[in-house]
Amino acid sequence: MNNKEVINLYIEDRQDTLEWMGDEVEIETLDEVVTFILNDIKQKYQTDLLTLRDHENQYYEIDQIVEFKRPHTYITIPQRQDVKTLAKNEVRLNRNIYTIKNGSILLEKYKGARKVECVDYQLSAIKKANQKYVDTLIGIFDDLVIQPKKRNSIKNEAVKPIQFQKEPESPKFGQSPKESLSPSWIQRKQLSDSSKKNDLKQLTIDEVAKHNTINSAWIVINSKVYDVTKYLNKHPGGQEELMKGVGTDGTALFMQNHPWVNAHYLLEQFQVGFLINHK
Structure with missing residues (x-):
């Protein structure tokens, strides 16, 4: 039965x-x-x-x-x-x-x-x-x-072992893990090393606005400034769609189209600074 x-x-x-x-x-x-x-x-x-x-x-x-x-x-x-x-x-x-x-x-x-x-x-x-x-x-x-990664890959991949004593102790619920584990079907590429954080600048929206061309395209998402110049031609919605947010605070535009995506997790290596004095 x-x-x-x-x-x-x-x-x-x-x-x-x-x-x-x-x-x-x-x-x-x-x-x-x-x-x-x-x-x-x-x-x-x-x-x-x-x-x-x-x-x-x-x-x-x-x-x-x-x-x-x-x-x-x-x-x-x-x-x-x-x-x-x-x-x-x-x-x-x-x-x-x-x-x-x-x-x-x-x-x-x-x-x-x-x-x-x-x-x-x-x-x-x-x-x-x-x-x-x-x-x-x-x-x-x-x-x-x-x-x-391709879904339904169970048959083609060996199941990874569950965490045992030799692994770092897991944090209790409600605490932040020392190392967050990503889902197996998304593999992160290596992000820029921590030394880059010392090079990040404090920028005003007026300074960001100067970078509003295809040759120098900056965009603000959640108070972080990213240089997306090299990505313009790869944007699936077309260069014109991405240019709508270039030189401005594009947070609302980004959230309208991709609300579930953690932008900084994906774009950290392109960050050039933080936005300040923005009303």
């Missing part, structure tokens, strides 16, 4: 539960659904980094959660002290239940004990949404800074 299996993902007061009959669902299907959920969380919290841990504070990656069918995984966001996830298996206020079969996924959304929405997805739609998310990241920054 088939037995029901469950994976729970928690962040703050949100709980996403995957339910399926053990012999009826392939690992690749679970991988797509977990990725779909994590992408949704990234967009809601406007981040591209999540940390996945169990109740003993051991780190996991997406592939390990699916391969080992971790029953309870707690999600935090590096450097975001305002996002607090308690390592408790209590049912959260906002709960999404995904009943999974190989070809379809039934999503039931609950607010407390009350069902508020029911959506029936085809697996093909889940895959399309996941690919769209990856394509968006590639489109934003091309291969200049990041290179997403």
